[in-house]
Amino acid sequence: MSYNLLKGKRGIIFGALDENSIAWKTAERAHEEGAEFVLTNAPVALRMGTINTLAEKTNSQVIPADATNVEDLENLIEKAQEILGGKLDFVLHSIGMSINVRKGKHYTDQNYDWTHKGLDVSAMSFHKLMQTLYKKDAMNEWGSIVALTYMAAQRVFPDYNDMADNKAYLESVARSFGYFFGKDKKVRVNTISQSPTPTSAGQGVKGFTGFMNYAEKMSPLGNATALECADYTLTLFSDLTKKVTLQNLFHDGGFSNMGVSQELMEAMEE
Amino acid sequence: MSYNLLKGKRGIIFGALDENSIAWKTAERAHEEGAEFVLTNAPVALRMGTINTLAEKTNSQVIPADATNVEDLENLIEKAQEILGGKLDFVLHSIGMSINVRKGKHYTDQNYDWTHKGLDVSAMSFHKLMQTLYKKDAMNEWGSIVALTYMAAQRVFPDYNDMADNKAYLESVARSFGYFFGKDKKVRVNTISQSPTPTSAGQGVKGFTGFMNYAEKMSPLGNATALECADYTLTLFSDLTKKVTLQNLFHDGGFSNMGVSQELMEAMEE
């Protein structure tokens, strides 16, 4: 399936670790739809993952960048424009990490150095990325910036830990910076709030499988997959959504507007 | 511009009055993207407008239907399937009318017969439409139903009068019916909350031009046009948004998440 929806568009895709990643699927689909892009990830993630396979498949170059490091971002944005031959039309931010989660620290027993570090990686990196793009005037008019988020920013999911607060910050940055990017550069900024997805990152959250089942039962159309999220992301990169901005868009089979489902009530009665 | 995004898809489009209508633009764009559809409107609207021009242009047939009349809806849905040669993939509900607005009755001085009638036309018609589609099993799996709405459902716009409450009801119907349509038929149901748009209907609201200017100043990307709304609607009819359901999606250049803009503050200081 290809519509040439992104023909002639240039972008940067953050966060493709392995073939389970949403960013990976987005890169594959963006390639099919005619886009050219640069892939990037933190050096440590590049070593752990298999991004070169993706780069070959999508005819892309990989530029390492620590998204918390402004110099790395400057280098990335400069190089990407050189490689792609012009300003950018789309950017995907798919980055998140909590050391408190990794180390098993409960939300009521945080190590605040880790909390700060997780915020920097997961959320302030999005500000740094946009500030660098903005200062370098690196986006074309009617370009589109998307970050992936999760509904824990609005509602409590106890095991999501400090990532909930990080995502709330991320979504706020999308609105706050989106205003200036819209007004000054005619660029749109949105977040996609995706179903729980069995990526390598997602599976690190405690009780993930049970939670996936719960979300599946609550969602009238079931959980959205990584591939479906990639497809949805493409619509936001396309010219068909030029006036959608500052939005947090739920892509979750309907979960976000459910109070309770019949399946859930039945599962509880068993 | 055509991506063949809706190639092979069949639908029904309500509410194309004249070339300013969002439904009109959606029909034109859906045709360009390869869809086949039936046009419909209330008999009185068919006489007032110029829908035959659109029908010729998009190679479509027009079937009159009063959307508050279940028998009319049954007839429409049966005929549409006969004409198009199968079940439906998309439906657009773009219907709204307040007699209190038309007759100049203030919100604090409603004529309740008119209030009921306006609700029936503007909002309960959406339930009737979906109930008829559901009972007749007229939608294909992964089909998409969209209704147009306005942000007065969430926030106060004093001149919008009882249409605010009608739109709140409409959006609730989208969620409530969307659950059953999703679970039982794998069909998604969403509403698009569009910028103020200078359609023939929109212009009937008191002080519309001043309000358009205000919204333009508040929106970082400016107001969304009818054509842009058509484009956005197509993404929701496409296969790229299969897991988006029960959502109210703002298509408004960012207005919905603005508290105040610099332009507005400057306009007030003048």
Add this chain to the structure above:
Amino acid sequence: MSYNLLKGKRGIIFGALDENSIAWKTAERAHEEGAEFVLTNAPVALRMGTINTLAEKTNSQVIPADATNVEDLENLIEKAQEILGGKLDFVLHSIGMSINVRKGKHYTDQNYDWTHKGLDVSAMSFHKLMQTLYKKDAMNEWGSIVALTYMAAQRVFPDYNDMADNKAYLESVARSFGYFFGKDKKVRVNTISQSPTPTSAGQGVKGFTGFMNYAEKMSPLGNATALECADYTLTLFSDLTKKVTLQNLFHDGGFSNMGVSQELMEAMEE
């Protein structure tokens, strides 16, 4: 416990059917806090319930009124001011009824005459009440009007049927009319979105007990009781909340902002 929080205040309380009613508890507590008020309900509800017991206990008079009938509301508001000796400081709207629910009609198989009737009783009655209060200039400055609602207005609870849409309409009326009541009369208008409560009305909803258990497990502080709702309502009638208006206030032990709870996950795993 009494703080004299409503000393010298006069009001009207709709919807006290029996001692399980939130309105009943509100009347008892308002009386303890020093308020004087008139009780009202529809003639049929007056026959079914035990409101005279409450009237004696709170030293109140009962004035029958069908809340869908503007003449009845006019009579009620005039009589109430005569009895109480002045304009009103507070009004509680606690009215809801769906014939589709009562008759067991599924949401996808509505009888639209019943849908209209349910809307009229449950939601348009709130507009009629406020329009009558407004036209008669019956509220004191800084008075407070409250209606009870339920979160089905925002999210899907499948068994709540068309009451979901009625509550969405009711909440919209609170905002829309609240603007004019605030600006013109300095009166605040809010809705309280209460936990599922085992009132005589609530228990009519299918699967109510199972649902109560679910909500209890999801709410960090457990479900809110009718008495607790009465207490909360008093704060909104008091002089301590003068600038709270147009709000929909969740009173639900935290349910509304939960995505999932540990108790629920554990209950599902059993």
Add this chain to the structure above:
Amino acid sequence: MSYNLLKGKRGIIFGALDENSIAWKTAERAHEEGAEFVLTNAPVALRMGTINTLAEKTNSQVIPADATNVEDLENLIEKAQEILGGKLDFVLHSIGMSINVRKGKHYTDQNYDWTHKGLDVSAMSFHKLMQTLYKKDAMNEWGSIVALTYMAAQRVFPDYNDMADNKAYLESVARSFGYFFGKDKKVRVNTISQSPTPTSAGQGVKGFTGFMNYAEKMSPLGNATALECADYTLTLFSDLTKKVTLQNLFHDGGFSNMGVSQELMEAMEE
């Protein structure tokens, strides 16, 4: 006016700088309502302000504490319980500061060291405060924790700068920690989203007076004052709101649910 609403209750109040502070007004009103409490602020704020006047007036002691320093918080919470003679019933967090704002750094040109520091002071301090209260088991059952916030957490106010993102983080912490505090300790946690208020802190925001006028014109009941905010805060500390938790409560004369007002449209037309 006194209702003895907080008779016998003990608490800690953060952030009373001078008599314009919301925290100052809250302390005065809490004292009138029978509460006993400890006042606290950062050492630098204690030197700049006039808190001793408040301490005398309310018969309170002042304990300095840097709210970003866990040891200071531990000391504060221990001492407060010693002084007051038992566990705490209420805590008010009214702390916010952005170095980027102070130093005139635009949102698109942040100094990230300052961004981190502002977040630590304005938002992570709330987590640190609650974590310390929780670990020390310092709150009585049905106690109440409130933090003050601003609507920039939901919508764009361009001059609010990085405080918008800080407030989004703060509100998320209220929900996330509120779940555990509710479930484990039966303590409620809420935020109050207040009108723009001419406190010493508020007035530091660029264009504050023009913005106050705008908000006044948009709010059907006008802006809420510091004293009115104090009154509202008391209701949340009282026993009348025991099941309100995880909420962000707008106290703003209706601003938050306005799309546009007649006054604003008229001001623009002049």
